[in-house]
Amino acid sequence: MSTAPDPVAAAAAAYTDQLASVWSDAPGLWGFLTTVNHKRIAARYILAVVALMFLAGMLALDMRLQLSQPNLNRMDPQLYNESFSLHGSTMLFLVSVPVMEAMAIWLVPLMLGQRNLAFPRLGAFSFWLYLGGVLMLWVPHELGITPDLGWFEYPPLSGPTYSPGHRADIWAQMITFTEVAALAASVNIVATILKMRPPGMTLARMPLFLWAMLITSLMTMVALPAVMLVTSMLIADRLVSTHFFVPAGGGDPVLFQHLFWFFGHPEVYIIFIPATGFVTAIVETFSRRSVFGHTALVLSVISIAVLAFGLWVHHMFAVGLPRLGNDFYTAASMAIAVPAGVQIFCWIATIWSGRPRFATPLLWVAGFIMTFVIGGLSGIMTASAPLDLQLTDTYFIVAHLHYVLIGGAIFPLLGAFCYWYPKATGRMMSERWGVIAFLLIVGGFNLGFFPMHVLGLEGMPRRVYTYGPEMGWGTLNLVATIGSTIAILGGLVFVANAFLSQWWGRPAGANPWGGATLEWAAPSPPPPHNFDHTPVVDSLTPMWTAGGTLNVMDGLGLEKREVLITSVIDAVPQYRQKSPEPSLWPLIAGLAVTMMFVGSIFTPWAIVWGAIPIAASLTMWFWPQRERRPSGPMRGRLR
Amino acid sequence: MRRGLAFLLLLGGCAGQQTPLAPGGEQAASLFTLFGLMMAVTSVFYVLVLGFLGWAAWRARGHWSRGAAPVVEPDDVGLSRSLVVWAALIIAGLFLLVGGSFVAERALASARAREALQVSVTGHQWWWRIQYRDPATGAVVETANELHLPVGRTARIELGAADVIHSFWVPNLSGKLDMIPGRANSVDITPRQLGWFRGQCAEFCGAQHAHMAFSVKVDTPAEFAAWLAAQARPAATPADAAAARGQRVVVGGQCAMCHVIRGTAAGGRAGPDLTHIGSRRTLAAGTLVNTRGGMQGWIAHPQAIKPGTMMPPVALDPADADAVSRYLESLK
Numbered sequence: 010m011s012t013a014p015d016p017v018a019a020a021a022a023a024y025t026d027q028l029a030s031v032w033s034d035a036p037g038l039w040g041f042l043t044t045v046n047h048k049r050i051a052a053r054y055i056l057a058v059v060a061l062m063f064l065a066g067m068l069a070l071d072m073r074l075q076l077s078q079p080n081l082n083r084m085d086p087q088l089y090n091e092s093f094s095l096h097g098s099t100m101l102f103l104v105s106v107p108v109m110e111a112m113a114i115w116l117v118p119l120m121l122g123q124r125n126l127a128f129p130r131l132g133a134f135s136f137w138l139y140l141g142g143v144l145m146l147w148v149p150h151e152l153g154i155t156p157d158l159g160w161f162e163y164p165p166l167s168g169p170t171y172s173p174g175h176r177a178d179i180w181a182q183m184i185t186f187t188e189v190a191a192l193a194a195s196v197n198i199v200a201t202i203l204k205m206r207p208p209g210m211t212l213a214r215m216p217l218f219l220w221a222m223l224i225t226s227l228m229t230m231v232a233l234p235a236v237m238l239v240t241s242m243l244i245a246d247r248l249v250s251t252h253f254f255v256p257a258g259g260g261d262p263v264l265f266q267h268l269f270w271f272f273g274h275p276e277v278y279i280i281f282i283p284a285t286g287f288v289t290a291i292v293e294t295f296s297r298r299s300v301f302g303h304t305a306l307v308l309s310v311i312s313i314a315v316l317a318f319g320l321w322v323h324h325m326f327a328v329g330l331p332r333l334g335n336d337f338y339t340a341a342s343m344a345i346a347v348p349a350g351v352q353i354f355c356w357i358a359t360i361w362s363g364r365p366r367f368a369t370p371l372l373w374v375a376g377f378i379m380t381f382v383i384g385g386l387s388g389i390m391t392a393s394a395p396l397d398l399q400l401t402d403t404y405f406i407v408a409h410l411h412y413v414l415i416g417g418a419i420f421p422l423l424g425a426f427c428y429w430y431p432k433a434t435g436r437m438m439s440e441r442w443g444v445i446a447f448l449l450i451v452g453g454f455n456l457g458f459f460p461m462h463v464l465g466l467e468g469m470p471r472r473v474y475t476y477g478p479e480m481g482w483g484t485l486n487l488v489a490t491i492g493s494t495i496a497i498l499g500g501l502v503f504v505a506n507a508f509l510s511q512w513w514g515r516p517a518g519a520n521p522w523g524g525a526t527l528e529w530a531a532p533s534p535p536p537p538h539n540f541d542h543t544p545v546v547d548s549l550t551p552m553w554t555a556g557g558t559l560n561v562m563d564g565l566g567l568e569k570r571e572v573l574i575t576s577v578i579d580a581v582p583q584y585r586q587k588s589p590e591p592s593l594w595p596l597i598a599g600l601a602v603t604m605m606f607v608g609s610i611f612t613p614w615a616i617v618w619g620a621i622p623i624a625a626s627l628t629m630w631f632w633p634q635r636e637r638r639p640s641g642p643m644r645g646r647l648r
Numbered sequence: 649m650r651r652g653l654a655f656l657l658l659l660g661g662c663a664g665q666q667t668p669l670a671p672g673g674e675q676a677a678s679l680f681t682l683f684g685l686m687m688a689v690t691s692v693f694y695v696l697v698l699g700f701l702g703w704a705a706w707r708a709r710g711h712w713s714r715g716a717a718p719v720v721e722p723d724d725v726g727l728s729r730s731l732v733v734w735a736a737l738i739i740a741g742l743f744l745l746v747g748g749s750f751v752a753e754r755a756l757a758s759a760r761a762r763e764a765l766q767v768s769v770t771g772h773q774w775w776w777r778i779q780y781r782d783p784a785t786g787a788v789v790e791t792a793n794e795l796h797l798p799v800g801r802t803a804r805i806e807l808g809a810a811d812v813i814h815s816f817w818v819p820n821l822s823g824k825l826d827m828i829p830g831r832a833n834s835v836d837i838t839p840r841q842l843g844w845f846r847g848q849c850a851e852f853c854g855a856q857h858a859h860m861a862f863s864v865k866v867d868t869p870a871e872f873a874a875w876l877a878a879q880a881r882p883a884a885t886p887a888d889a890a891a892a893r894g895q896r897v898v899v900g901g902q903c904a905m906c907h908v909i910r911g912t913a914a915g916g917r918a919g920p921d922l923t924h925i926g927s928r929r930t931l932a933a934g935t936l937v938n939t940r941g942g943m944q945g946w947i948a949h950p951q952a953i954k955p956g957t958m959m960p961p962v963a964l965d966p967a968d969a970d971a972v973s974r975y976l977e978s979l980k
Binding site: 085086087090158159163165166170171256257261262263297298299301302305327328329332335336339340343344346347350351353354355357358360361362363364365367375378379382383386387389390393394395396397398399401402403466467468470471472473474475476480523525548549550553554 | 666667668669676678679682683686690693694697698700701703704705707708717718719720721722724727728730731734735738739741742745746748749750752753755756757773807811812813815817819822823824825826828829830831833846848849850851852853854855856857858955956
């Protein structure tokens with residue numbers, strides 16, 4: 010009747026169970042609060058991002074309705090100004106950057122065949138601080154204290170004279186929260202990618218997504234301190250009258266703009282470069298061939314990252330800086346077109362020379378190319394210092410930035426979501442509803458945002474809460490409103506599909522798309538320890554070259570959490586590293602930091618007194634745990 | 649190209665008074681030419697990308713079946729060569745655009761060498777203070793929210809800000825330039841076309857950023873000289889009893905705290921100069937058409953018309969309100 014139990018299979022199952030029990034969290038609330046599992050942390054990030062995208066999308070819809078016809082009174086100027094400020098700040102600081110980090114926190118260990126991040130507790134800490142930033146912006150909003158000066162708050166308008174109260178402080182401190190969180194996540198990702206690659210995955214055999222996340226995280230570490238500095242200077246101006254940006258006190262409001270955009274422009278690429286990683290992975294899998302021009306793609310990402318720090322002034326052409334300097338920044342900005350063009354070519358060439366199957370992830374890539382290239386080309390127009398004087402601060406820029414951020418980053422993100430959803434949940438998303446969502450979002454987006462280019466060329470400035478009928482902007486604004494509404498409906502279809510497919514979706518299996526990278530070697534959904542054994546890699550596409558069986562190595566502990574550390578360049582195994590257990594201290598440290606950040610809006614002394622609980626919680630976090638010695642007189646009792 | 653742009657313009661039914669696509673001055677014309685070059689080059693590249701993508705999808709139509717065995721690192725010599733050609737094409741396009749951009753930049757700057765009319769414009773929340781020099785006396789002639797320029801002569805507009813950052817933008821005449829507290833900026837404008845244009849603040853400056861516009865009138869040199877001479881004169885004396893009553897209310901009441909009417913005791917500096925308010929096209933920085941009714945409504949309910957404006961509501965009995973509007977209307 011039944012076959013005799015296979016001793017090998019039974020031993021393997023026991024092995025898996027043992028690892029899973031070592032790596033799983035405590036049940037219930039305690040496990041929820043103490044977890045250091047990268048997959049759970051990433052899932053929290055992504056759920057928070059989805060909720061925020063919905064809220065910020067509703068704000069956008071509200072604004073579009075206000076602008077759909079001239080002289081509407083749905084919103085008064087204060088409400089409108091709050092709405093676009095909250096929309097922009099949420100989308101830039103709380104959605105776009107964190108969601109890319111979340112994808113990396115989830116995907117990087119899986120793509121490396123690893124069991125966790127390099128610094129698991131830091132991963133938990135980064136989420137709690139990110140959540141602090143979300144609450145910092147949205148709780149005051151519920152209390153009626155909403156920032157109302159846009160997503161970059163230029164002084165003197167944001168200074169103490171013209172913005173009394175705490176709206177500007179809340180905006181500035183929300184940035185401090187999210188940037189500390191992003192720095193924590195970036196350090197973690199860099200260390201994980203450089204020191205925890207599986208044996209054989211030399212830098213030359215590293216998939217492009219990992220390159221993208223490595224470069225992005227390094228960029229984050231260079232760019233984000235600038236914005237934390239500038240918002241802290243703003244808070245100091247407001248709290249203790251430091252006059253950094255007050256001309257009468259020897260300060261300069263333009264200094265704010267330089268520091269802000271030294272962060273702000275790299276940030277665009279911090280959002281875009283991970284998307285290039287998604288696109289490469291999707292194109293490779295669905296074209297059924299190794300991606301064309303892997304080296305060219307890596308070099309493109311690196312050159313974009315380098316150039317990104319040399320062109321912040323193109324946000325400031327209308328400031329009146331010296332003309333020759335402006336021309337330099339024009340050339341540097343346009344130069345981005347070379348690596349970006351090379352990337353586009355490599356992706357299309359891969360599809361062209363492969364045997365592509367247009368499943369939803371690849372459809373999103375096609376939508377991305379059609380949309381993002383428009384944003385890139387309008388970016389070349391705004392990169393021209395003289396022409397930008399006609400384009401900047403108009404609806405042309407509103408169109409451009411949405412084409413770049415939604416077309417360039419969110420479309421690949423949605424494709425990536427469809428692509429890795431089976432891995433995360435073990436179920437397939439519905440292709441039919443996926444296509445419907447794709448058509449609604451891409452169609453609605455282009456219908457909604459393309460007319461904004463024309464509106465900008467017809468002289469409509471951005472950030473106006475209304476306009477007169479004599480301006481002739483009514484028709485196109487109505488079209489923009491209709492298009493945006495369609496796109497938002499598509500977004501709801503997408504989320505509903507993702508939600509319901511958890512139950513209704515077809516079981517996926519480990520590698521439903523036939524992907525080439527290591528995450529597809531793990532079961533779907535991956536167990537707490539991700540992989541039973543450490544994979545050994547001998548090419549860029551290990552799942553394709555291994556002929557179905559992947560070489561693995563053994564030797565990590567079964568009784569405690571251990572990870573494998575390898576060398577930076579050649580990924581030669583170096584040593585086993587103890588991986589931290591779950592802990593409540595990241596949460597407590599997060600709360601302590603939150604207390605200090607919130608308090609420092611009201612009094613500078615919060616920085617002094619707030620440092621004490623932070624120091625205490627960090628001390629406890631890092632309190633050394635004595636290793637039980639496996640030798641000596643205690644040995645017998647320990648076993 | 650121009651026809652295509654004109655089509656875009658018609659698509660929105662634009663009035664054409666505030667658009668870079670209908671240049672009425674030298675600087676805007678060179679920017680428009682640059683825009684045309686940009687459109688041409690970028691369109692070529694967009695068509696190339698879409699064509700390649702479409703071709704790739706078309707080639708794929710035969711084998712949209714699933715489960716094809718993957719090909720690992722195939723030989724891509726042809727594609728690699730094409731990539732080099734593509735990169736070279738992009739670089740060539742960029743040289744063209746950077747060159748065009750540089751030439752346009754020089755065109756914006758070259759007007760500086762010429763004899764220029766000096767005008768000073770200061771941004772306030774949310775209106776524009778405009779000051780000329782009277783060529784006869786050298787005295788400052790002040791007005792607000794309406795800029796007059798002579799055709800064919802370069803005007804150097806000195807830009808300043810009284811409170812926060814604003815941006816001066818008359819797209820039909822030239823590109824925008826920020827007005828930043830503590831910094832001196834200037835923009836050169838050489839109008840080539842007579843008529844009315846519209847300008848608007850282009851840097852977010854607070855609650856009423858949306859209602860911070862101004863009118864620009866390009867006159868013949870003779871008209872301009874006459875207009876400036878008229879603006880330099882003190883306010884007209886009231887011609888009838890109603891206007892005289894209105895003058896008493898304005899000069900003796902709340903209005904004088906913030907507004908100047910040269911030739912009277914009204915000497916406030918916080919708000920726009922009203923010496924020749926009757927000669928202007930609009931009220932409240934382009935918010936209302938300048939009519940007697942508009943003036944009465946603005947005085948009585950400024951916060952309803954432009955919520956957040958610095959102008960406080962002034963409660964007047966109906967006879968006074970009528971008299972005030974008649975008086976202000978008479979200040980041509």
